[in-house]
Amino acid sequence: MNKMTDIKPFANEPFTDFSQPAHREAMKASLERIKQQLGRKIPLHIGKEHVFTDEVITSINPGQTEQTIGLVSKANQPLAEQAMQTALNTFEQWKKVPASERADYLFKAAALMRERKHDFSAMMIMEAGKNYAEADADTAEAIDFMEFYAREMLRLARINETQPLTPVAGEQNQLTYIPLGVGIVIPPWNFPLAICVGMTTAAIVSGNTVLLKPASTTPVIAHMFVELMEEIGLPPGVINYVPGSGAEVGDYLTTHPKTRFISFTGSKEVGLRISKLSADTAKGQIWIKRLVAEMGGKDGIVVDETADLDAAAQAIVASAFGFQGQKCSAGSRAIIVQSVYDEVVRKVAELTGKLSIGLPQDNYPIGPVIDQASCDKIMSYIEIGQSEGRLLTGGQRAAGNGYYIQPTVFADVKRDARIMQEEIFGPVLALCSAADYREAIDIYNDTEFGLTGSFFSKDEQRITEALEIMHCGNMYINRKCTGALVGAHPFGGFNMSGTDSKAGGHDYLLLFTQAKLTSRKLG
Template structure:
């Protein structure tokens, strides 16, 4: 087998790739507005209650009408998954890994099609969509290989003892609940789902109600790749109704969640309670967000720092858990970095992502739009607007990239996760002060430091309380197998998705010792 290598991003300067992508986008446009069922075992279920998925770049355009699950259907789904566990977990891990490899190959063939769906349903510019599709491919290629290596490790790493044969097998846990977010509706859903499956578990997938069509397309792809229909149930629906019901269910063995801090903490608490009929401690694997900071030292390359800050803050309109929302800059270079970041933010073209020259697109829905504009109003009292500061107009949920100067480290815009195109600047007296400000947060997901001072780099490595620390580069764009991803503190369980330890979260090791 070839060693794992990350999927290359598409070169859109290549005319043939450009034309293939345009054809895929045209193909996807012809499919807009269709009705979609939910999946329970080998059944497709249509419901009267519907989820309308709309294009955030054009909120008058319906992407699809999706069946809406309820508690009755959730019960059917988890019972189906539970019944299928014995069969699926008994499939050889080589065969399970092969299913992932086939799914990755199919997604690679349909790469532009899935990227086009990400553009119209999630509001991603083309390069962001292409990067996410590549990440989904990477998760499947990587986890398939990691499962094979994990099995070998169980035989290889035990200490030998005369007269005994010992082995450690990594077995599936049971039924997992996959609660996926809207901001990476393909890559994160693919990673959480296929990691659980390749480890021998069956799953009930609850996608975000904002991006259900992409989830349907992906689950169909998994089934075409050989994953049994009973092993993957797809239940679009309300998080409060479906997510809570499944989390509390006695047959649930683990919950894999990516989303907001408040929802994650609630589900974590719910999963810790034993209910009647429950015979195990449930595992909770969670990624709950961030309030990510970039530190700029006095000796940094200021243009490099400004470019990295703006890319981190306003890529996908700041709707990434890893996005930079705090710039902490040494007072000696503060004015220069602030000025350059404000210029770069104003240069970003905001609009419909189907315009390939668009720099950033909409926020995801009306609720996010109103919340972010509310924070911009707060920012005008907590700091000084130097770029953006308003809606951008149009038939989508467009907000201008906003830069706020002179924010207090304890202010709301420096402490609360906004999840939008709002970047707050604050001054630091020196590098130690910058680290203190950066660590003054409930979160600890990603962070960057721009400096050429080796002592300060080592100091940041030792004391900057984040799960993913980057030096002289942006704080977004983790690559599977290269940058295992997960955060400290209230950013989650530091599960390190895309890393060598991740699959163990979905397995239980069993030792067999035989006297010879």
């Protein structure tokens, strides 16, 4: 086994500086390469088999809807069952592979993805509607997850060998963490590479095999990852790629008696449905299924009267409108102390008004939302907001042959308004005033979610109080509430935000293992 000293310490993958002409040109070259691959038919991957189906998922460019990204073969229940049996058979061998070898696959994949970083980002620009910086950060995070979880597996293997237990005379005792079995990985469309890669590689490096069911709006970038894992020599059947509908394939696999765990990132509604379905015991099931779920948020930024108001306004706008507000960590609420409320509102409106909208390939700050259903939902919330607040800016569809919506800000919104309480998942920001910082924190906490939050203040006593009582999984001081880094900001939330799984943290791999105690009598 590799010694921990043989592995370089983890460091986050650097972001690309696209203000440099050479980096912009490199991205444009990758976009041209990716354009040559568009429209091809993509198979399922079930063990060694590449299975093409007549029924397909058509992935389109949300910023240029006449452009087809790929025609992705669509699994049905018989194919899902074939994939399950393949994963079950593969697990019997994969679980015996030494941890160091499993980790090496991740190190190899990270190195190869690093070489092709802009190509992966270019695919996200076209399939998910991210601009250069958002796509680049997504790819960097995918690399980070593989590097981090590989090291975590080595660390866990070392703990398996050396974990101290209370000594008992005449006994040899050991506690080890062993894999669970076959898991269903259901990643989201908003971080279609990073979260897909993180969820999948955490499961497999821990010794499990998986059925990967990507989001139907972004299955092509997930397939690029699966192809990469095949290219670096990952044994067939460790990752099985089975796109399909949630109703047909998702529910079937969630309720399958041989499913050992479900790793899910997505909406509260779907997460609760998976929780309910997975809790029922199917005929032949001999375990309680484990659910790892990250389900969204209604995140916010609190600003008191001592804060740097320019920095606060910039953080509010960046948190609200980065990737069109399509992040579970997006700061869709800002609660501002009354004495500085008007000034912050003015600054936020000015900054938002400067955001230009256009095609992601041309690297506009604001691009499209993901699809027609999301567009319709967001516009319905904007209509609701017209009666719940004062429209400062935006509020309309934007020009372009895609799902473009103007960044929208409502001021003077009450704490119990729907746009203050419900996750919109789009470029809509609600501003609310509070008498003082304690009321502002109370308003912030008045939600069923608890994912990310931020507190802007220069008062150390207030900061200490906010750190203690703002109820969220990821709490930030004097910075935006988006942009968690692997290893630095383990990510996951409270309440209806999920199981607080802390992706990118030292606890995460334990969620894909089970602890086994062995005791041997000596003499």
